[in-house]
Every structure is written in structure tokens, then in C-alpha cells.
Amino acid sequence: MMTPAEFLQHWHKAVLSKDAALLSSIIAEGCELHSPVVWKPTNDKAYLIHILQGVIDTIDDFAYREEWVKGNGIILEFTGNIAGKGLVGIDKITLNEDGLMSRIEVLIRPMNTYIEFATRMREHALAFKKEIA
Template sequence: MTVLDKWYACAKSQDRAGLWDLLHPDVIFESPVVHTPQAGRDITFKYPSSALEVLVGPAFAYIDEWRSDNGAVLEFETEIDGIKLNGVDIMTFSADGRIIHFKVMVRRLKAINLLHRLTGERLAKA
């Protein structure tokens, strides 16, 4: 199973243990709702696991992907509270088959604001 296969499985099932294993200990995470890159698995884990809770629902779908030897760009879309959200996950994979760099980009200002609010609420509960 490839890193990307593992990511899709974790995203679909919201498998927190699988996500933890998939992130490299030195992963760097960049988000449209966090002003600085987050370094390390401990802090990084909180963001995608919360975002998956917010984003993954009946309307969520990966609609395209572009792969390279050591990474991928995955385009996704969903709708939450009547707001259409479109974005990309940009991932770089380490030699040992884990995510070493993870950047999320989202379009539509309303979508970013909604994602910021909902993810913040999830993080506050954690």
C-alpha cells in the first residue's frame, strides 16, 4: 500500500491512529488558517485530524490528483452549511513512506472563514 493509499484510507475512515503513523516525526504542516508553519508530529497531528472531522462528510470528495515520485497534490471539494469549499492537499513523502510536508490551500474566503471557525472549535474541545 502506498503512502497515498494510506492517506485516502485514513481520510475516509478518519482513522486517527493511522494518521499518526502516516505523519513523519519531523513533519511540517502549513494551513490557510494558521499563520505559521507547524513543526513536528505532535502539533501537526491536531490540525489534519480536526480538519478531517470538519470536512469529511457526505459531500466530501477528492476530485483530482497529481502525483510525483515523492509527493502528490490532491484536489478536494465539499459543502458545509451551504458554503462550497474547494482546496488542495499538497504532500511530500519521506524516504520511509510517511508525510514529511503537508500544505493545505483552500479557496473562497467564506470557506476559509468557516473552516477556521469549525476547526478551531474542534481544537478547543481536544
């Protein structure tokens, strides 16, 4: 079983290095993604990893600036830029009994930057269907 601290070490390393295999190793099968760019939650792990990599690639100067841990819940606050516009977001992560991510909810603001982000991520999300076809 992985502790929240161990999960966070792997998470930050995976995000920083854009390592899909490492991300996959800390995400539970059936993990729920609640994203501002998808209409309804998804629990397709391959799609979730595709979306997470898209976020990392789409947001310039992506960095985590705060983190809070309570039990099996983690909140990570991040910052970045899209087309020169700053953004702030939160990843709200829930870990299962094995310490793997079983749910992630992403929130982003302000609206003008979010619209640009959503436009770019829509293209990235649609590319997933083409990759598996």
C-alpha cells in the same frame, strides 16, 4: 520504504475511516504543517493529526476528486461543504525517503467558505491545548 502509491492507499483509508493511528503511521516525526488556519508552520505530529481530524470532521461531504504524483510530491484536490457553502482545496504533500509524509500544505477557496472553515477550525485547534493540559 513506502511508495507514493502505497502512501496514498493508506492516506485515503485513514481519511475515509478517520483513523488517527493509521494517519500517525504514515506521518514522519517533525512533519511540517502549513495550514490556512495557523499563523506559522508547526511540526508537532500530535497537533498535526488533531488538525487533520478536525478538517475531516469540519468539512461536510469531504471527498478527494483528483490526485497528481510527481516523484515524492503529491497534490490532492478535495471538495466539500461548510454551512451549505461549497469549497475546493488542495493538499500538497511531500514524502521523505521512507515514503512518510514530511510536509503538508493546505490551500482552500473561496473566501466566504474559507472564513467559515477557519472560524470552526480555530475552535478545534484551541481545543488541542485543553486536551494536553
